[in-house]
Amino acid sequence: MKKDPKKEKIYELLKRVNQRFGLNIQEADYPQIEFSASEVSYSPELNYAHLREQDTDNQDIIGEDLIGHPNRRILRQNSLQNQLEQQKTSFRRKIQQAFGKHYPENADYEEDDPDVAEFFGYIGRKLLETVVTPKDKLIKNKNREKTNAPNEYQPHHETGYTFAKFLDLKKIKDFNKFFSLSADEVKQRFFRQDPQYDLDKPPTQAKITKRQPLTPQQSRLEGIVKIILPAIGIFFLIGLLSKFSITGYSISYETNKQTYLTALTFFALLVILSLLWLYKINQNNKKKSH
Structure with a gap:
């Protein structure tokens, strides 16, 4: 079957980002891309991305819907599955199974917090920005002349975008752990004025004496x-x-x-x-x- 060059270009960018930041994501787990006439979206439960063909050169859309959202979904679900696998070897679980208690083999899909989802979407934009070269011929929304270019800040984007925008990626040492954090811990660590970058230490209480960044x-x-x-x-x-x-x-x-x-x-x-x-x-x- 002949490969679509537009899809292959996007998968190459995804692979480049994952290699640059050491993300443990297999090519088999890359999101499936379907071209749509009217909508741009990512379905985390199905791992499907709907993309308009004219947006295959849109750096912001690729970064958010083909890198940020899928990487969050894949690494978070992998983390949940690893937790489930570790529980299988526990003595308590074996005793409970001996008495007939049933445990699932695979971790259930976990729906993400909307603000956290948008947070990682914007992080995807920032990750892509570090590996893009002029040869890729990508265009950012703010440089587009098209009047129908997606608006960067829609109401449901604001909170996640605001905190992701000011995050210093250089201070994140383990991106696999970063992407796999629970939604609650993401908010505790990064939805604040003083982000807690050391993922091996519990987050301190958020400082509220100073005003937080406005959306x-x-x-x-x-x-x-x-x-x-x-x-x-x-x-x-x-x-x-x-x-x-x-x-x-x-x-x-x-x-x-x-x-x-x-x-x-x-x-x-x-x-x-x-x-x-x-x-x-x-x-x-x-x-x-x-």
């Missing part, structure tokens, strides 16, 4: 508030000064005091609501760090 959407909204508040203050001050008449040393109001009271109350409410909104962002961000 891109939160940063944009906060920036808007920081622009709006000073602008409101300036316009309010200009409006207030325009209502005064200054002659020599005398200053007299031209408008009713009630007008100033109403305007001042309105401005104060805007400030309070904005501060409450920023406080809510900060609290939500702290919760995500745990």
Whole structure:
């Protein structure tokens, strides 16, 4: 059967990444690629990747859906299977089996936490970036001229992408162990301001005294508030000064005091609501760090 050159190109990139980072993944475990007319997705349970033919040169999509997600799925399931194999030799299990208790031969598929899945998807992008050469002729989303290029930050991507983006890959010594961590441990170690890179030591308690990194959407909204508040203050001050008449040393109001009271109350409410909104962002961000 004739091999598809587009698929072979992707498998070669996957192999290059796995060799570069010492990942114990056999070629037989590589995801099956199916070309689709309308969707780009990876099914971890089936280990199938759906890809549009026009995206076979898209570095971000290949990194996320053909490297990050599959590597996470394969190495995590291998870890679960190894744990199951180790349990088979335990004395307690042999006694229980002697009394008729049944144990599965293969580890059940474990559905990943959505934020953790997106975290490893973005890690796949970063891994691919280290092995790509100009000869590969890959294009990153931000360099594409196509108007239908996938948006890098969609709502369900934000948390995982944010923490993966700032991760220092050079500090990770064992990528097999890294990819096979449980979802809870991934969050404890890496969804925080001070990532815990030493996988042989238990993670310390997350630091929450400093503000955690905001997601891109939160940063944009906060920036808007920081622009709006000073602008409101300036316009309010200009409006207030325009209502005064200054002659020599005398200053007299031209408008009713009630007008100033109403305007001042309105401005104060805007400030309070904005501060409450920023406080809510900060609290939500702290919760995500745990």
